[in-house]
Amino acid sequence: MFRKLPGDETRNLVSTTPDTAVVFRPAVVKTPAIVTIVIWLSRLFAGLARLVVRHPVAVALLVAFGVVWTLYGWRQALVLTGFLPSAGLSWALLDRASFLRLIGWRLLAFWRRVWIYRRHWQPVMIVSGLGRHLQGRDYLPRLVCVECDGWADRVTVRMLSGQAVTDWANRTDHLAHGFGSPSCRVTVAKAGRLVLTFPRRDPLAEPLPAVPIPETADVGAVEIGQCEDGTPYRLKVHGTHVLIAGATGAGKGSWLWSTIRGLLPAMRAGLVQVWALDPKRMELSFGRALFGARYAADPKECADLLDDAVSVMQERADRFAGLQRSHTPTVADPFVLVLVDEVAFLTAYQSDKQLRQRITAALATLTTQGRAVGVGVMAALQDPRKEVMNIRNLFPDKIALRLDESEQVDMVLGDGARDRGALADHISPVPERGAGVGYVRLETSPDPVRVRAAYVSDVDIREMVAEYSGRSEVA
Template sequence: MFRKLPGDEARNLVSTTPDTAVVFRPAVVRTPAFVTIVIWLSRLVAGLVRLVWRHPIAVAVPVVPGVIWTLYGWRLALVLVGLVLLAGLSWASLHWFSFLRLVGWRLLAFWRRVWIYRRHWQPVMIISGLGRHLRGRDYLPRLMRVECDGWADRLTVKMLNGQAVKDWADRTDQLAHGFGSRTCRVSIARAGRLVLTFPRRDPLAVPLSAVPIPDVVSVGPVEIGAREDSTPYRLKVHGTHVLIAGATGAGKGSFLWSTIRGLLPAMRAGLVELWALDPKLMELSLGRDLFTWYAADPEQCADLLDDAVTVMQERAGRFAGLLRSHTPTTADPFVLVLVDEVAFLTAYQSDRTLKQRITAALATLTTQGRAVGVGVMAALQDPRKEVMNIRNLFPDKIALRLDESEQVDMVLGDGARDRGALADHISPVPELGAGVGYVRLETSPDPVRVRAAYVSDDDIRAMVAQYAQAVDTVPITDQTTAPSPMPITTRVPVIGEVAP
């Protein structure tokens, strides 16, 4: 009734030795040679078509001279090669970037695909555990595409069925060393496909000088430095809150002062107010004349944050039912609250009452402020939860050099380090690592490596000399329409200073 299959023969095997393993060999089906040849030829043709489609320039370089040599002789082929080389050199000398984009990077991508990635693909995948070798057959993720630019290689990879992104993120060290790169970063292209980024060099190894003050009045995004691909990095400050975490000397001041520098034209136009909290009296005090409000004493800092909450609540009452987002005007400018060493105010403050006031005010501003044009940019050294228990209220986070690998995920969120945010590996040498950090924005889970420009003391003094008068000339608003507790032209006195 039922047909007996080859595998059923194992039931009839009887062994007198209990420990003897039953060996089962499935039936072998012999494929005709004609079918094997057809399959091999079809794969060869498909591979050639795919090669020509993906790498037309790399294929044309050897094929075209070879065909001309065969048909017309080596002299004509040699002349053609010389003309092509001369045209290429002329193109490269006249417009280097277009030559690289259309020819240079494609040839480099073909070479690295063949010599680096395809040659080592099988051993790296098997040894790292991303591939499997079962019954004499390799099951490997598929290398779809290799793209090159001035600083990195990007590999598009099709994962095996059943693999997850975390399987690749947990093996970035193996992938980086297997293919001879410094690091490896994993990002999602689409369902089932990943993009692996292997840097070839570090464009951020050299410190950046201060970005020129922009000519256009704008509240952001503010250009403060450069990305790893050498494009300008612009930080969004209006409509969000930014948390900057880094060890001592990591370059937090570069982010603060570069942001201030980019907002100076908008401040002069009356569209931005900078409120500064500087509890350690070192970072922001040199340019305190630029700020609409400045506080250093912890009690003054608490009062200043309470004033910011008052402005926020007053605006919310006026905007309710009329607006859902804030547009900076001279009547309702964008207020950016800068807090240096926020942990001193929220965790290390000995006065419990002040600590609670400051924490409550910061929590209120970070949960309700951005819709009405009140933003917070805070910097701290220790990102632990007991030090900064409201760090998750900051949508955009920046991790500079950190002391421990666990702190990376504390700042940027779970899985950020596995995706390539190696903030604990940033060099402690100021010339190499100051201002270098990883940014994780609210709209993207993938960290971006950037470096903020260094704003020197001379740059700050020049900023004060040029823009300090703008603060003094802002007209005093009517107290019946703006709930400011004192005129906006009045600075909060610093410690040891007599109030005017």
């Protein structure tokens, strides 16, 4: 016997007959046809509007083809079909940059959105755990748009309600392999939206020649090399402190010498002084003549030079107190940049305990009080562990070159940096491909930027010494 009960009446049913089957018949609400039509039309118009906004080039081409076919017939439409590729090819040959900016990258973004991301979106989201399949329905993050440039795709995603950025940062490997990219980086666009960067190639695979020496004396940001997007990278050294960490052969010297190279005109003008500490006696000693008396290699001499820098800092602080809160480089009060090539040798591996304490105390004093009075520190080291460098958190700006272990990335750049795409442990150990490549995390931005510093060769350093050592425009 079967009984059909509407609504929730089944919960009140008590049956003592074992062969009685209860069939639930849900209540049916009939929607007026006009409501269905209005909803369908609104969704259609909204979809067309999104299509025009996201793919204006493709839509314009289709509309132009249809208009010509309607007004002039199919023959003229075929002529237009053959003319457009020829015109586009001519434009690309005559002005490639504008063609790519206005047409090329948009068409590539349309193609990759349809063929790569939209086609694989559902399985990648479900398998990686970023989507959910519940009761026969898929709940997926929304693919908002895809933008392309010369080296990467940038995919804007709207997260599901309740998701966090860490949910995506912990699955960058899944996303990269799912969409056929060597890596994936996650950045926050705004609340609820992320930008996933999928590189298509590595523009930093080839070494960069030394950056030309600036023509003017400027103590602003120094051009070091090139960012991953092809733009020049400028590193701020005045008003901050910089820590560079990398394994042996990672290219720390490229960052040090590129910084010196960019400051040479200001050094000649008397606006900058570079104080060099070179305990290994290998890297900075090659251009020792550029530093004059402000060069130290022996640990005791290094400690004395750091104490002198502290004295300069304290003397300026006494004079500036109550008068100014920031430093402007002048000939009377130049910007002092203290370069330390292998700081771990002085702070951890030095056998003399008193020297270790003096050096650590001086570096701590400079990194906590030197920014406002124009004394900066740029230190390089190989081992970023806290017991080796216990004041690493006093450096606002940090650079991670090639590192041996994945845990070291967060030691250098801060918690979560590797999850955001700073894969410093994956940088190639081959010097031609990986030397000088690193991830920069600035005080003003939590997102790491991949950069390659230009290679300053021995010949370049000799020319710098010959041109700028022992001569100054200021007496």
